[in-house]
Amino acid sequence: MTSSPKIKVLVVDDHPMVRSGLIMILDSEPGLEPIGEAKTGVEAIAAILQDFPNAHITIFTSYDGDENIYQGLQTGAKGYLLKTAERAELLGAIRTVHARQNYVSTSVGAKLASRMNSPQLSKREIEVLKLLAKGNGTQAISAALYVSEGTVKFHITNILHKLDVSDRTQAVVAAYQRGIVDI
Template sequence: MLMPTATRVLVCHAEPLVRRGIAATLGVDSRFDVVEQRPGDLGLYGYESPPFQVVITDLSFGIATAMQGRDGRLRRNGPTPEVLVLSHSDGELSIRSALECGVKGYLTQACQPEHLVDAVLALARGQRYLEGRVVQRLADTVAQDLPTPREIDVLRLMATGLCNKAIAAELNIAAGTVKTHVKSLLGKLDAPTRTAAADIANRRGLLDAWVENLAPPRHRRRWAMA
């Protein structure tokens, strides 16, 4: 009787301790053939023989990997590997950016080890896998409009307590334009005040520092249309 082939998994998370923990968790399971390495040349991943089926990485590197997979730069000896992100962020923009760029799985670093195993198995079967809290985050905000990139700029400055005139000076735009953005933000966030808007934005992860310019413009079109 032939034994099933182990799923080839590349672990290349940017944080060494997290990377080592992922590899250790999966390495004791005979269903996985795990390779651990630091993030490097994405173009090499598709040249492994046999190729990797799942790549586990951090948010920014995961988005880059998924986009290279879409462009065909990770494909040579077989299908493009599916990307599983393990991130400490459960912010809305982080999750949406990753999914829109082609990431198939998203876990937070607070997940249980069994969720990691389930996620890898699901992606190897061609399925998506989102941790429960990630699904809840998306469900809570799916009917709400996202702020545009410029509104996010205004929101970040507004959260520091700056008035419209000061925000206008920082962004080199008219104070009237800032006022329009603030009004739009209060509506989109269903917030009665500027302070409430900043609090809601923080809870939704809209002010996550690394989200800015995380995805290229073509993957932010829906933001600009909001």
């Protein structure tokens, strides 16, 4: 009786203890084989897929902002679940993605659905929002983007509307929560 080949898993996490724990879990699970570990995440997805286009990538993360989720899946991951998931869900997600099916946890799916139903920020609005998050005012943003202050105010008005907030501070908070800007 021949056994099917093991699913090879590369564990990527910036916390050494988390990597060690995941490797122990995977190593004890029949049919799974941890083959290595790395420290950095989402940028690695594109690099892995460029060298290994048939790789099946599942993101297991604490980043639950809708933009984080969207970007991870846009980059090529086929699975996305949060670190609040139970062991069985993680192992099931790995096997599901390996079987060439997509997997998103229920909470991740809800965030994606919410994102799909809300107006999307333009590239320029994201640039303005990132500059706002760094503490820049209208005049500084105007200078940085080589546009008029009126244009900056126009973009800020659109940002407030699209994020459904009433001021710049709330916009920055919403952007952090959704993963549009990083700390």
